[in-house]
Amino acid sequence: MLMLSHPITQLLQLWQQQRLITALDRHFALELANIETINNDPSITEAQSQLFLLICALLSQQLSNQHSCLVIDQIDLANPMAEDSYRHAEINCSIKLNHQQLIDQICLFDAVGQPGDNTPMIFEHGRLYLNKYHFFETQVAAKLTQLAHQPIENELTHTNLPQLIECLFAAEDSDNKQFNWQKIATATALAKALAVITGGPGTGKTTTVTKLLLLLLTQSALTIRLVAPTGKAAARLSESIKASKQRLLQELTQVSDPALAKILIDSLKQIPEEASTLHRLLGVIPNSHQFRHYQHNPLRLDLLVVDEASMVDLPMMYKLLSALPSHGRLILLGDQDQLASVEAGAVLADICVGLKQSSQANTSQWSMRYSAEQAKLIGQLTQQDVSQFIDPLPKMGDSLCMLMHSHRFKGDAGIGLLASAVNQSNVSAIRQVWLQKHAELNWFEHQHNALGDNSGKQALLTLSVQAYGEYLSLVQENQQRINQQTMLDQADVQDSVITLPHSEQTIIDSFNHYRVLCAMRAGEFGVEGMNIAITDSLKQTKLINPHHEFYLGRPIIIQSNDYNLGLFNGDIGLILQDSTKPSRLMAHFVMADGSLLKVLPARLPSHDTCYAMTVHKSQGSEFDKVSFVLPHKPSPAQWQLLSKELLYTAITRAKNHFYCLGTNMIFEKASKQATSRASGLAWRLWG
Numbered sequence: 001m002l003m004l005s006h007p008i009t010q011l012l013q014l015w016q017q018q019r020l021i022t023a024l025d026r027h028f029a030l031e032l033a034n035i036e037t038i039n040n041d042p043s044i045t046e047a048q049s050q051l052f053l054l055i056c057a058l059l060s061q062q063l064s065n066q067h068s069c070l071v072i073d074q075i076d077l078a079n080p081m082a083e084d085s086y087r088h089a090e091i092n093c094s095i096k097l098n099h100q101q102l103i104d105q106i107c108l109f110d111a112v113g114q115p116g117d118n119t120p121m122i123f124e125h126g127r128l129y130l131n132k133y134h135f136f137e138t139q140v141a142a143k144l145t146q147l148a149h150q151p152i153e154n155e156l157t158h159t160n161l162p163q164l165i166e167c168l169f170a171a172e173d174s175d176n177k178q179f180n181w182q183k184i185a186t187a188t189a190l191a192k193a194l195a196v197i198t199g200g201p202g203t204g205k206t207t208t209v210t211k212l213l214l215l216l217l218t219q220s221a222l223t224i225r226l227v228a229p230t231g232k233a234a235a236r237l238s239e240s241i242k243a244s245k246q247r248l249l250q251e252l253t254q255v256s257d258p259a260l261a262k263i264l265i266d267s268l269k270q271i272p273e274e275a276s277t278l279h280r281l282l283g284v285i286p287n288s289h290q291f292r293h294y295q296h297n298p299l300r301l302d303l304l305v306v307d308e309a310s311m312v313d314l315p316m317m318y319k320l321l322s323a324l325p326s327h328g329r330l331i332l333l334g335d336q337d338q339l340a341s342v343e344a345g346a347v348l349a350d351i352c353v354g355l356k357q358s359s360q361a362n363t364s365q366w367s368m369r370y371s372a373e374q375a376k377l378i379g380q381l382t383q384q385d386v387s388q389f390i391d392p393l394p395k396m397g398d399s400l401c402m403l404m405h406s407h408r409f410k411g412d413a414g415i416g417l418l419a420s421a422v423n424q425s426n427v428s429a430i431r432q433v434w435l436q437k438h439a440e441l442n443w444f445e446h447q448h449n450a451l452g453d454n455s456g457k458q459a460l461l462t463l464s465v466q467a468y469g470e471y472l473s474l475v476q477e478n479q480q481r482i483n484q485q486t487m488l489d490q491a492d493v494q495d496s497v498i499t500l501p502h503s504e505q506t507i508i509d510s511f512n513h514y515r516v517l518c519a520m521r522a523g524e525f526g527v528e529g530m531n532i533a534i535t536d537s538l539k540q541t542k543l544i545n546p547h548h549e550f551y552l553g554r555p556i557i558i559q560s561n562d563y564n565l566g567l568f569n570g571d572i573g574l575i576l577q578d579s580t581k582p583s584r585l586m587a588h589f590v591m592a593d594g595s596l597l598k599v600l601p602a603r604l605p606s607h608d609t610c611y612a613m614t615v616h617k618s619q620g621s622e623f624d625k626v627s628f629v630l631p632h633k634p635s636p637a638q639w640q641l642l643s644k645e646l647l648y649t650a651i652t653r654a655k656n657h658f659y660c661l662g663t664n665m666i667f668e669k670a671s672k673q674a675t676s677r678a679s680g681l682a683w684r685l686w687g
């Protein structure tokens, strides 16, 4: 039975006012009740109709919070009134039904069906779904399972594969580890239509996939496409593949057997370097959720590599898998510990979950799971004995490879240690790392000085002025050159050709050295407040002159997709002089293929200033220096957004220096909150 202090319709209104649910959640529940004539059905009691509205609102709220479903035995987690801080004597909503009774009641509603039914909601295995999300989840699970077990069309033919593998890995420093996981990952993926290569930053995912593609190309000609979820991530993938090919080419020139070296170098050259976004690959149809490529118009490729797969949400993964041709191979690369996708689901984490050791469910202890057959193949190809990982029920295990050794954060590097301590929610390790005073880590405490200023925030602003000052001084030097030329010419410079001291690319690279990342959007310590504060500080130091909206040097982040312009949510641009017409300011964007897109500011879709951006939007990017801003006194709703995945993602965006403004208490408490996305995908894949 439900214990409600108010009729459910009033409660929904109250929750909406308190922002515990959205208007969409409330209207979804009311509309569905209307359509299903819940209120006029004489066979439905008042209590049942109240329950229907509550369940519908909670399911919609779960979807708004990026869950794929409502897990009935965790319904208290979804009930806004279950949170202590929201308990009021006068407002109460408690569900006194046990879970089985609740399930029995839910299944009585005509709007709730079983898998395969054409009902608005589907109930399966303790989970309530919107029909559409149930469809996405079952389809993604089915396609991934099929790919994991599908025999590949072109069998591995070359008998010299073990030699080729040996050549590729010969130049590596032996770090005295029992296993060379990159080598194992390469062999694991060779014979599989699905390969998932995961690992933290700098663990060698790109290096490994380059070697894997090279080996596959020694076996047969393949049409390979490289993609990532955002333009920035695609551009980075492209750069990483180029760098990795370059390094490998140098190593291959040392191979003593000229015949083998030739096979490898020829294949290396065939690896594509250009990456595109997922949207571009699938073919956007303006004003439609459909893509040009889908099940009945599949992609023309043999092998697809998807980087930053943790950012791919459930609906997008469905669309991608549907568009794969029947013979197509798929390689997913990503970091399973990063923040999950902005939209519903946590597909990569769900794929990897079967490798988590059950006794260590809350820590990041992973173990491979291979079939005897796969372990034998790995042994033959790599001379590495992985028999200790043989599992009689490997499920997806034969397709998974996890890289565990970071080559970016060597040994005792502070950023790597901090990221690892946060990832393991190990508070004493976190404290120890901060106490060790690593040169690449700096802490700014939220603290009010005698003048009432937050001294930590002031320190961070000073640092930001210095860091962005390097970029803005390049912009100013270009402007000075334009001004000088104008004076010399005593003429309109509009059409005169001026060679500017710094190219657009140099300026964009300089801007990308540093970024302020915020946990929140709103508030003084959110993106909004920090952008205002940084803009004010830069203005005071005369580095910018923000007298109008599109001032010289303003960085902007796009907030919605504009398919005509080719700009997408999250794209970052800079307002700079147009090198071909220096008197004009244009927004400059680097596209996924490395080209420069210039857009008249007045034509930009909705956008914001971007000295500070959310950690979510920073996924797929890296910066030399990162300043991470935690809120000072988080509200209960803000606490829900703080998690170890958020900290981990923020820390690992930094290549050389990580600064944090916060309090120890907030940092440590956040590191203990793990995000969990309600989904049935892991159950479908791993049982």
Ligand SMILES: Nc1ncnc2c1ncn2[C@@H]1O[C@H](COP(=O)(O)OP(=O)(O)OP(=O)(O)O)[C@@H](O)[C@H]1O
Pocket: 172, 173, 182, 199, 200, 201, 202, 203, 204, 205, 206, 207, 208, 240, 244, 247, 407, 408
């Ligand atoms: N086995 C190795 N031995 C030595 N250095 C390596 C090895 N593997 C990778 N590296 C180096 O580590 C750096 C990161 O490698 P790579 O780009 O392949 O990692 P990644 O996991 O793709 O990184 P990211 O998380 O940034 O995408 C590169 O400079 C690369 O040369």
